Amino acid sequence: MARLERTDEERDLLARAARVMPGGYLGNMRVAGGDPLIVRGGAGSRIWDLSGNEYIDYALGSGPMILGHAHPKVVAAAEEALRKGSTFFVENAYAVELAERIVEAVPCAEQVRFTTSGTDATFQCLRLARVFRRREKILKFEGGFHGTHDYAAMSTRPSGTTPFPAPEPSSAGIPAAVGDTVLIAPYNDIETTAAIIEQHHDELAAVIVEPVQRTIAPRDGFLAGLRDLTERFGIPLIFDEVVTGFRLAYGGAQEAYGVTPDLAAIGKIVGGGFPLAAVVGRAELLEPYDAEAVGPERFVPQSGTLNGNPVAAAAGLATLAELREPGAYAALHATGAHLRSTLQRLFDEAEVPAVVSGIDIIFDVYFTGRPVVDYRSTLGDRTLKGVFDRALLEHGVLKTPEKFYVGMCHDEADVEQTIAAFEAAVAAVRDGYVAPSKNSSSSA
Ligand SMILES: Cc1ncc(COP(=O)(O)O)c(C=O)c1O
Known part of the structure; x- marks a missing residue:
């Protein structure tokens, strides 16, 4: 089954949720593109939806599961x-x-x-x-x-x-x-x-x-x-x-x-x-x-x-x-630094104005050409953000709509797979990004 396709079982449960829960969800987050997703379970850095799709999880329960699921x-x-x-x-x-x-x-x-x-x-x-x-x-x-x-x-x-x-x-x-x-x-x-x-x-x-x-x-x-x-x-x-x-x-x-x-x-x-x-x-x-x-x-x-x-x-x-295990935080920050700097480099190489903002272990992308220092500077292009998050999901990477949480559960194989997903998502954004015309201000 192609990634993100839903089985009848998951579709039925989503329909039941829509009848008894406002908006058919918990109120917490809608995954990229707005499709609800029902989790079957998780282990370490991975979670599975009811239809059997596997994701590397950077939502981590919105943060608590720094050690991964079911540690x-x-x-x-x-x-x-x-x-x-x-x-x-x-x-x-x-x-x-x-x-x-x-x-x-x-x-x-x-x-x-x-x-x-x-x-x-x-x-x-x-x-x-x-x-x-x-x-x-x-x-x-x-x-x-x-x-x-x-x-x-x-x-x-x-x-x-x-x-x-x-x-x-x-x-x-x-x-x-x-x-x-x-x-x-x-x-x-x-x-x-x-x-x-x-x-x-x-x-x-x-x-x-x-x-x-x-x-x-x-x-x-x-x-x-x-x-x-x-x-x-x-x-x-x-x-x-x-x-x-x-x-x-x-x-x-x-x-x-x-x-x-x-x-x-x-x-x-x-x-x-x-x-x-x-x-x-x-x-x-x-x-x-x-x-x-x-x-x-x-x-x-x-x-x-x-x-x-x-x-x-x-x-x-x-x-x-x-x-408290020795080296736990150093390893966490090293993983985050690698992911974050790689993502920024990919955007730079693609010549898409994007800031991978935050710190190494909590970050997200804002599609803006300005430094992100406060709320007002985060108000960039939401359409591109939707494209980016959706492409990541299609390549097996789940995040919240507003951040990546890097965990101690994310290992080298996760990082490698995540970077491949980054490459695909940056390409999807680049295809959707229309650079402002060099003459646009003079011709306006
Ligand atoms: C900075 C911050 N403060 C407070 C809260 C609220 O915590 P809770 O969802 O446990 O009520 C959150 C939730 O994400 C948060 O990110």
């Missing part, structure tokens, strides 16, 4: 925990041990409070910062993604024309009042951000940033500049490390860039592929979670049925143990 040690750890019971609500040894590992690893983490999703973790970070600072407004960056709660969903995919620092809701259903509490700044532009903070510092409860925003790397000094500014005005700095935590380095982006925030949200890798995330930070900021330590007006009740779930914590512990 034997993670499966064994989860199975062992599961045999003792799935969830209890009361404390469990796996969660305590995972909190200890996090505190050892993450520079800002003196204490840990578990949540079940990254969305909940960033929401909680903002609430804690408001209690600490006794102010209400938050500053986030245009295009930054912190999940789907009302504050996070401001200016995640805006028009790119609203003047800073006004926000634009990126979801229907957000109360207008939320917009009055959110300021938006341009990522990587420390001068404009400083001007906004200087003007609004007395209203600000927090500044929240993805250290690597989507697939845009921080400019030298940008994160340190944010740290200086927030420190100067006593504003808590929150790193959203849901993606970068335990990925850029064992201690996350804060270790990799040498900038320590006051609070951080972590998720994805730390739960080993199960629903687990966490709020971590200075004990002083997490104190409002302790009813006995603070008065009722500073208490922040926070609980969740599955928070600190033992099976998730056991899988997280097994994952972190693998990440």
Whole structure:
């Protein structure tokens, strides 16, 4: 069967999904070209759809599966925990041990409070910062993604024309009042951000940033500049490390860039592929979670049925143990660097204006001739992006619509096959790319 053809079995299941699920999908991602795909399973770097197509997986569950799918040690750890019971609500040894590992690893983490999703973790970070600072407004960056709660969903995919620092809701259903509490700044532009903070510092409860925003790397000094500014005005700095935590380095982006925030949200890798995330930070900021330590007006009740779930914590512990193996991160970064630089070279050779943006282990392509430094500079040609992602899929490479996640599971054979797919996808883009005519500006 030709790649991407669907068997009756998969087609039937997709039709059933369309009847009972809005849009016929989970809401997470539509694979390139918009065709839904139903996964049969995965092992290591590979996944298979129900029709039997095999893909090298660079979605990796949207990031958690850095070790690959069904890693034997993670499966064994989860199975062992599961045999003792799935969830209890009361404390469990796996969660305590995972909190200890996090505190050892993450520079800002003196204490840990578990949540079940990254969305909940960033929401909680903002609430804690408001209690600490006794102010209400938050500053986030245009295009930054912190999940789907009302504050996070401001200016995640805006028009790119609203003047800073006004926000634009990126979801229907957000109360207008939320917009009055959110300021938006341009990522990587420390001068404009400083001007906004200087003007609004007395209203600000927090500044929240993805250290690597989507697939845009921080400019030298940008994160340190944010740290200086927030420190100067006593504003808590929150790193959203849901993606970068335990990925850029064992201690996350804060270790990799040498900038320590006051609070951080972590998720994805730390739960080993199960629903687990966490709020971590200075004990002083997490104190409002302790009813006995603070008065009722500073208490922040926070609980969740599955928070600190033992099976998730056991899988997280097994994952972190693998990440501590000597050389694990060096190998990961080397694989990513090879893939990313090869893809950029192929576009350059094809004379297609494209930027393979991000860092070596999290990147994507923007079809633009300009450097990609902030949200507005990512607004390139979406048609070519569709062509590229679709061609990759046809050549057995799956990614999310917005990034490649490189994992420790990607080996030399994967890289070789991926580069062959890159060559085919770059050729498909080159065929669809119409270079602007040399005379077009003079004849216009
Ligand atoms: C940077 C960032 N923050 C927060 C979230 C939300 O995490 P979750 O999907 O676990 O709610 C995501 C999800 O991809 C993310 O990429």
